[in-house]
Amino acid sequence: MNLITVDSKQTMRVLPQLVPDTACFRCDVCCRFPEVDSFLRPYFTSSEINDAVAHGIPESFFPDKSGTQVDLVKNTIGEGYFCPAFNSKSGRCGIYDVRPLDCQLYPLALMWDASGREVLLGWDSKCPFMRDAPSSAIREYGERVATFFADEAIVEAIVAHPRLIGRFQEDVVVLKALPHLTVRLGPEPVDPQLRPLTLSDAPRVAKALEQAQVLRHDTPAAFAFPYHYIWTSLLPYWWMESDHTLFLFAESPDGWFMPLPPLGARPLDQAVEQAFVLMRSWNGPSPVSRIENVMASQRNLLECDGIQFRQKEGDYLYSVGALAALAGDHYKSQRALCNRAAREQAITSVPYRADYQADCALLYRRWAEQKRRGNLDQMGKLLLEDAEMAHALVFQEHERIGLSGTVLRVNHDIAAYTFGYWLTPQTWCILLEVADRSIPGLAQWVFRETCRTAMSQGAVYINAMDDAGLPGLRAAKLAYRPSAVLDAWVITRMTT
Ligand code: SF4
Known part of the structure; x- marks a missing residue:
């Protein structure tokens, strides 16, 4: 068996491995720990505990059956401590096929950044194999593993076991941030009304689009849930509701913006005003506060002295x-x-x-x-x-x-x-x-x-879709003779 089971209801995909078994058997880093309470001891979820117990590890090694780091056993012929599943004679894991996600992931690691605000994926420079591996292979492997953590079932499992995210380690080399996990596990958002955009929000977004009465055959493609959701693996997306209007926000490294105008039955100019007040309170006077994908029929409703329009690439x-x-x-x-x-x-x-x-x-x-x-x-x-x-x-x-x-x-x-x-x-x-x-x-x-x-x-x-400002893509799309290139604007609000 080579499946990850994170709770009794979910059977997860196999986590790909980079380090070959032969390298692991020659190495003496994994599964051994210098102190009895080492913070690197593997974490077992409740179902992983059940699997380990079913494969012969005494229950007493798991102080909390709902999920815990395993207790260690003393090395009786040398220094330090072992995982109770480790066979020191053969140098192998005694429960290899059901070893926990924490162990399958190694030598990669999930950890918080130094400020504790962002979930990161990195690789442990203590692993001798990784130290010698080409950086391109490590990067590519990191990408594959990062996609594993974009899976909603995995995200939910980690949300249920947040201790799978370890503390910051200086000797773990950061590969990439995982915004999917950060929005679900990170510190409180800047506004308590904000909620992370998840798959279960699709019906709410669809309802808001309906209420806003914006959908026509020539509406920009951005007025749809999938268009935005696929980028949540890159940027944290949030939403909130106020006066029956849905506000969708994205949190870029530069600050907050709206990838779509507010959606709802409320007058658009009022909702836009509220959106800029909110973004200004989070971003300060930064020009990053903006609303993207304002369409032609909405522009007329927003023309006023304070709003500036910049045309963006159209669909x-x-x-x-x-x-x-x-x-x-x-x-x-x-x-x-x-x-x-x-x-x-x-x-x-x-x-x-x-x-x-x-x-x-x-x-x-x-x-x-x-x-x-x-x-x-x-x-x-x-x-x-x-x-x-x-x-x-x-x-x-x-x-x-x-x-x-x-x-x-x-x-x-x-x-x-x-x-x-x-x-x-x-x-x-x-x-x-x-x-x-x-x-x-x-x-x-x-x-x-x-x-x-x-x-x-x-x-x-x-x-x-649009051409992302790429000349080659533009030429290819024009060569197919579009019936229209849909006007769309990015709006900003002058601060007084
Ligand atoms: S469960 Fe297996 S792989 Fe994980 S630390 Fe213990 S012996 Fe090593």
Whole structure:
């Protein structure tokens, strides 16, 4: 057995391992401790205690059956102490298949930052294997493990056992912050009304969108829960409700902003005023206080002396019929590429399933590397790094986020995937679409198939999101002849 069970109701995915068994057996760092009350003793959750007891570890080693660090046994032939599951003769864990998450994670570690405000993932420089491992391999492994901690079931399990997050250790090298865990476990938010945005908030956001009466076929794609939720793996997102209006906030390293205007039945100008008062109280006079994705129909309601508007990149909206057909001279090159892909490759498509996760993650990395090697500026490279966690979150939670996905195989290997959502019954939004760039025409073929599928399900329009300010993406999106590029603004409020 090689599964993590964190409580009796949940069986979790396998945590990938970097250090080979052979290296572990030669090493004398793990499972041994200098003091009887070492703060590095492994933490066992209640179900992990049950598993350990069922595998022969006496219950008496677990002072709190609801979750505890294990008591140690004295090394009778030398110095220090052992974990009671450790077999000092063989140098092996006696409960290896059911060892706790804390041990599976090592030599990575979850810990608080030095100020105790942020949850971090790092690697322990006491591990000899890790000290010699290439930093690229450690970084890549850290990314894989970080996606594991984006899984909602794992987050809930850790929330139930917050002592799985250890205290800050200077000899643990930080790999990345885990905002998903920080918002759930960190210090009280700046305002007691704020709540972390979680998957269970999807219906509340949908209701607020309905009450605000903002959804039309040409509403920007940002007016939907999935658009924001996928970035919670990168930034803490919070929401609050006031006077039947929902306020969505994101907490960037620079300060607080709203990724979407307030949603509700309340007059928009009043709600926006309240939002800026709140952000000013959290950010001070910093210009980071802003509201993004204000759409054209809302701009008229907000025109006044104090509000400044800055146009942002708009979403590209297309007629689905045009993209499904790709007829006429305008689409000659895209059509030729689709035909080439169909002629040269055996392409099949199937709905996305959770067991495609690892292959899709590998494809993302391959695709990102292909893009980096292409004509991509620094901003584009940073966006690719940020997007990896968002894609990983979608692989794990697509259904609960409200996304439908398809994977495309070329000669049996996964070579493309696409995920999207219905903004309205007429408009299908393509949130993520990745295709192996080494296969000529595949990206065009996938885009056309996505449009054909959406059309067969009733779509009239395709929203392909904005171009993130990237010139290459802009040219590609314009080449498909959008029926509109949707106006959207970022607003700030002058301080008096
Ligand atoms: S449970 Fe196993 S792996 Fe974990 S500290 Fe004890 S002996 Fe080592």
